[in-house]
Amino acid sequence: MFELKGRIPSKKNSRITLRNGRTIPSKAYTEWHKIAEEQLIGLENEGLDEPLSIRYDFYLPDRRRTDLSNKIESVNDLLVDIGFITDDNANILSTLHVYYRGVDKENPRCEIGVSKQS
Numbered sequence: 001m002f003e004l005k006g007r008i009p010s011k012k013n014s015r016i017t018l019r020n021g022r023t024i025p026s027k028a029y030t031e032w033h034k035i036a037e038e039q040l041i042g043l044e045n046e047g048l049d050e051p052l053s054i055r056y057d058f059y060l061p062d063r064r065r066t067d068l069s070n071k072i073e074s075v076n077d078l079l080v081d082i083g084f085i086t087d088d089n090a091n092i093l094s095t096l097h098v099y100y101r102g103v104d105k106e107n108p109r110c111e112i113g114v115s116k117q118s
Contacts, residue, residue: 001113004036007061008110010070011077036078049086051117053095061108068098075110
């Protein structure tokens with residue numbers, strides 16, 4: 001089990017559209033991604049590519065309406081980017097368990113548990 005501290009942004013809702021129509025992640029998302037990578041030092045290069053079960057326990061900083069599925073996408077993309085998993089497709093992340101654990105103003109986070117499918 002490991003955790004990402006702070007508010008997990010939605011990658012989908014944190015995009016900037018350029019004049020040519022291309023979209024890029026916002027500055028806030030890019031900064032979160034960099035900080036989150038630092039939090040997960042030691043997990044990189046696992047290169048897991050077998051069926052996994054992953055559990056996400058979200059503790060949010062406030063009662064603002066949020067879409068957990070977008071936050072999961074941000075976490076999964078981060079896990080791919082650091083090389084912990086090779087891809088976030090259904091062949092690898094075959095079982096997802098998502099839990100909203102309420103508000104923790106002092107310690108917002110996402111606790112993540114990963115186990116191999118048998």
